[in-house]
Amino acid sequence: MFQKILIANRGEIALRVLRACKELGIQTVVVHSTADADAMHVRLADESVCIGPPPSRDSYLNIHQIVAACEITGADAVHPGYGFLSENAKFADILAAHNITFIGPSGDHIRIMGDKIEAKRTAKRLGIPVVPGSDGAVTDEKEARRIAADIGYPVIIKASAGGGGRGMKVALTEADLEIALQTARTEAGAAFGDDAVYIEKYLQKPRHIEVQVFGDGFGRGVHFGERDCSLQRRHQKVWEEAPSPALNAEERARIGGICANAIADLGYSGAGTIEFLYENGEFYFIEMNTRLQVEHPVTEAITGIDLVHEQIRVASGGGLSVKQEDIKFNGHAIECRINAEDPRNFTPSPGTITHFHTPGGLGIRVDSGVYSGYKIPPYYDSLIGKLIVHGRNRVECMMRLRRALDEFVVDGIKTTLPLFRDLVGNADIANGDYDIHWLEKYLAKED
The missing domain is CATH 3.40.50.20 (Rossmann fold)
Incomplete structure (x- = not known):
């Protein structure tokens, strides 16, 4: 150690x-x-x-x-x-x-998964289902038109080196393709210093499902179940939960097994998250994050396993502390990302926190580094804390979340707490009936 x-x-x-x-x-x-x-x-x-x-x-x-x-x-x-x-x-x-x-993983594995095109090739080789699209970077408009015609419109153009929604443009028809291609390239070059882009089938109403995996670096891999991260704004996750309300036990076991086997075959070491779009019972690989995720606490809540302990153990050469059959899933967990932002227009709200009170009680966890009197600097990400709630089932979890949000107090700055208080009372959210476009449509209607 x-x-x-x-x-x-x-x-x-x-x-x-x-x-x-x-x-x-x-x-x-x-x-x-x-x-x-x-x-x-x-x-x-x-x-x-x-x-x-x-x-x-x-x-x-x-x-x-x-x-x-x-x-x-x-x-x-x-x-x-x-x-x-x-x-x-x-x-x-x-x-x-x-x-x-x-x-964390080796530099080589970070490079492979950091290049979206190479990551997709690797995923396909490892038996992970992928979104139909180009095999590599698209070099000209003629090639783009041929590929788009083969896979069918709408299509999405993505930056190879990208993330966070930058360098991503949708072409609903062939008439949209030229400007989408040019715009995506320009954004990719400006944001990442690399204007390479690729094309994928654009799914209409998918969910964002990700699988938490771990490898020991010696050919053994496990999964810790999935998280549903479909509530997003501008491709940024806002609310995450585990397990996904959209999956059944058979689907969960199938995609988890595929991911665990892939990690083992790759010889991967440490924590990783394999992310998918999910629509009509099918999973489509979009990327792999070779690190701990912001939303890892919901997985810890339903498995009872400390993922940071596991990271340290694996990195020190101690291997994984659990086998797949040891990992059991218990109840339901939801995480809300509390940002120092205006809840209406999401502009940053740096400043001094005059009062900070976190909720408590059974099944409540708050991960935050702020306190009363803390001055939030304007230089960094606006995340100031995460509220994680666990219950025996999703209904109990939602009830507990509502209560915890009512108790949470952050004065002196604006935060996204009012947004979550609205969401927890929404019928679609209560029913688990949402996709990756739901939140932006909801916010547009509210405006």
Whole structure:
């Protein structure tokens, strides 16, 4: 086991990883920008190192400063959390060159899954069902028209190196294709420095289903069930739950087994999430995230397994603590992402939190690094906390969520709490009857 882990992140995920380390008796080091000097994870860590000014490129994305912090403090491993450097293959390679363990997969696996085209090829080779589309990057409009005609309209054009909805354009008909192709390329080049794009069949009313997987790096893999992340705004997840209200036991076992076998065949090490669009009983691979997900607590709630403990165990060479048959699913869990944003127009709302009160009681968990008097800086992601609720079934979970949202108080800034109070009372949400377009349509009607 590691002696000292450096946590290369901030906010609630840094605090989440820190708590896991303390439970395992591992010393902790956190890095922080000058803007985060008073953050909760900085206060609670055994050691802290300031690595630069507020802009992420000068601090949390500064690989040289983070490696220097490891060397100064004697950290023998780095946990990257999510975001920032968590899926940066170069960072993983540099740490390995300095004999520091990256708590995550190999740089090679990060590269494969970070390239959307190569990821799709790999998924197909591993037996994972994929969305019909181009086998690689589309180089010209003539080729794009041929591929689109073969798979049928509507189609979606995606940036190969992309994510977060950037470089994604839908062509409903052949007449839309040229402008969609040009726009997607332009956005991809500006956002990622790579204008390569590919084409896929555009599904009309899919759900977003993702499967939590783990590999031990020695040819063994397991899955921890699926999460439904269909409630999204601008391709960003807002509400996640497990298990999905849309799947039956047979579908759950089938896609979970496919993913676990694929991870084993790949020789993958650590946590990963294989994401799908799901429509009419069929799963279509869209990407794999080679890191811990924001929504991992809902999986922990229904399995009772600490996924960060598992990450650390696997990275230290201890292998997986469970076999597939050991993993049991219990009840239902929902996570709401609480952002410092105006709940109507979603503009960021940085500022000082004057009062912060979290709900409690059976089945309630709040992952947050903020507190009364904390000043939210304007430089980073607006996520300030996650409310996770667990019940014996989905009905009980929804009732408990309603109560917890009523108790949650954040004063001094605007947050998305009012949105969730609306959603928990909506009939479609109560019935689990929604797809990836539902939330944006709902918000458009509210306006």
